[in-house]
Amino acid sequence: MKKILLLGAGRSALSLIRYLFDQATAEKWQITIGDITVAHLRPLTEAVSFAQAIPFDVHNEAQRAQEVRKADLVISLLPAAFHLEVARECLKQGKNLITASYVSPAILALHQEAQEKNLTILMESGLDPGIDHMSAMAVIRRIKAEGGRLTSFKSFTGGLVAPESDNNPWHYKFTWNPRNVVLAGQGTAKYIKEGQYKYIPYHKLFQRTDAFYVEGYGHFEGYANRDSLSYREPYELLDIPTMLRGTLRRPGYCEGWNVFVQLGLTDDSYALSNSEHMTYRTFVESFLPPASSPGQTMATRISEYLGIPADGEVVEKLEWLGLFDNTPVALAGATPAQILEKILKEKWTLAPGDKDMIVMQHLFEYELQGERREVTSSLVVTGEDEVQTAMAKTVGLPVGILAKRMLQGKITYRGVVIPIYPELYAPVLDELEEYGIQFVEKERIVEHV
Numbered sequence: 001m002k003k004i005l006l007l008g009a010g011r012s013a014l015s016l017i018r019y020l021f022d023q024a025t026a027e028k029w030q031i032t033i034g035d036i037t038v039a040h041l042r043p044l045t046e047a048v049s050f051a052q053a054i055p056f057d058v059h060n061e062a063q064r065a066q067e068v069r070k071a072d073l074v075i076s077l078l079p080a081a082f083h084l085e086v087a088r089e090c091l092k093q094g095k096n097l098i099t100a101s102y103v104s105p106a107i108l109a110l111h112q113e114a115q116e117k118n119l120t121i122l123m124e125s126g127l128d129p130g131i132d133h134m135s136a137m138a139v140i141r142r143i144k145a146e147g148g149r150l151t152s153f154k155s156f157t158g159g160l161v162a163p164e165s166d167n168n169p170w171h172y173k174f175t176w177n178p179r180n181v182v183l184a185g186q187g188t189a190k191y192i193k194e195g196q197y198k199y200i201p202y203h204k205l206f207q208r209t210d211a212f213y214v215e216g217y218g219h220f221e222g223y224a225n226r227d228s229l230s231y232r233e234p235y236e237l238l239d240i241p242t243m244l245r246g247t248l249r250r251p252g253y254c255e256g257w258n259v260f261v262q263l264g265l266t267d268d269s270y271a272l273s274n275s276e277h278m279t280y281r282t283f284v285e286s287f288l289p290p291a292s293s294p295g296q297t298m299a300t301r302i303s304e305y306l307g308i309p310a311d312g313e314v315v316e317k318l319e320w321l322g323l324f325d326n327t328p329v330a331l332a333g334a335t336p337a338q339i340l341e342k343i344l345k346e347k348w349t350l351a352p353g354d355k356d357m358i359v360m361q362h363l364f365e366y367e368l369q370g371e372r373r374e375v376t377s378s379l380v381v382t383g384e385d386e387v388q389t390a391m392a393k394t395v396g397l398p399v400g401i402l403a404k405r406m407l408q409g410k411i412t413y414r415g416v417v418i419p420i421y422p423e424l425y426a427p428v429l430d431e432l433e434e435y436g437i438q439f440v441e442k443e444r445i446v447e448h449v
Helices: 014-027 039-045 061-070 080-093 111-116 131-145 178-182 253-263 280-285 298-306 313-320 336-348 390-407 422-433
Strands: 002-007 029-035 051-055 073-076 096-099 120-122 149-161 189-193 196-200 210-214 218-224 242-249 356-368 371-382 415-417 440-448
Touching: 002 014, 002 061, 002 390, 014 029, 014 039, 014 390, 029 039, 029 061, 039 051, 061 080, 073 080, 073 390, 080 096, 096 390, 111 120, 111 415, 120 390, 131 149, 131 356, 131 371, 131 390, 131 422, 149 210, 149 218, 178 336, 189 218, 210 242, 210 356, 218 253, 242 253, 242 356, 253 298, 253 313, 280 298, 280 336, 298 313, 356 390, 371 390, 390 422
Parallel strands: 002 029, 002 073, 029 051, 073 096, 096 120, 120 415, 149 242
Antiparallel strands: 149 356, 189 196, 189 242, 210 218, 218 242, 356 371, 371 440
16 A cells, blocks of 8 residues: 655645546555645545545644655645755655656755655656646657757747636636736746847846747737746757747736736735725825826826826726725735735636636747758647636646656656656656647648758
8 A cells, every 4th residue: 555645735736636536546545635724625535435634734843754754655736935845854754756846946956865865856747847848858859869950949838718718808817826926927037049048037028928829729928937048958958049938828918917017016025014004096006106197097197107008908907907996905014916916816716617728839940851840739728617627637637647657666767857758758648648638739841951
């Protein structure tokens, strides 16, 4: 009997839990799910004999040590900030770990110790990062095996609202942690284009977007993720002239979001005085210069300050969110980002019956036998409803498949690892197809060189 400890049971965990439960009997697993509150898990765990849910505090050192010690494998879907504590405990107790989060410098520093202890800390195993690595590497290795020379690689992913549930002017609803959405893109984006290093500071990020088209689903726009350069080495593309990873949204979103950035509403570095007595209107007003004339509307003031049309689509988006209303903020000691998050959650939360949609697109350019070729690899996954989301499915299933293979002894890589090797990604991509998660590829010859 193998024992799995799953830490974290938030919105991305449901598909993973169902996958583990579906496999548990055949694989002879005992599953413990730990989270700060577990009442929502009782109906799931009480219906089976092989699972239990326990209240879990990751900062409780004694409990952390006790639960990790009992496990054969630890899976963490906790917020990324807590992975380090879990990873250190796993190393101390001699346990393997899987997460869906990015490798942080602090986690990477554990690489040698994990190797010396013959342990695996498998990171970036969800959607993005995760499926993006796996699907991209499958194409990259195939092109190289044919003798092709890659000249450009671009990869963009978005968690969006499905067309049938798209009923707001932003064409967006939360399918992931809202706080992460509000803070997305902060820092400087780094990538390489035609051999030149490019850097986009945060205050310019949402003004520099690329256009995309996915057949059957229409047009999208993408903005650069923070650091595309760091993936050249693991992707074995050190000499590639162009490499860019980014995030997808529907057209018009980035122009609207840029208003929040320019006003300072996404800042999470300080608390606003008297925020509990603010309204949405006075919150926005506190970031604007004084009115240039008596009786000016908020739309006109924002228009003058940011140089956007007072009667344009961006201002309509702001009005739709209620930013000009006298709704109480009712948050004490809040940062601008926390207030913005509260406002957005009121309008961007998936309603009952709503469906989300994951869109991922890779664009490869390469040279082979005197021809310049282009491959487009696209993935679209639609959720079932506001609970059984495409986001939960695409984050949870690859984690679950990798967990199964790790417990079967089929993962031999040790240290801090991401799924860029055929041993890791090939079986995952194959099994994901059984769940309808499959890429559509198109290739064309661009020109003869």
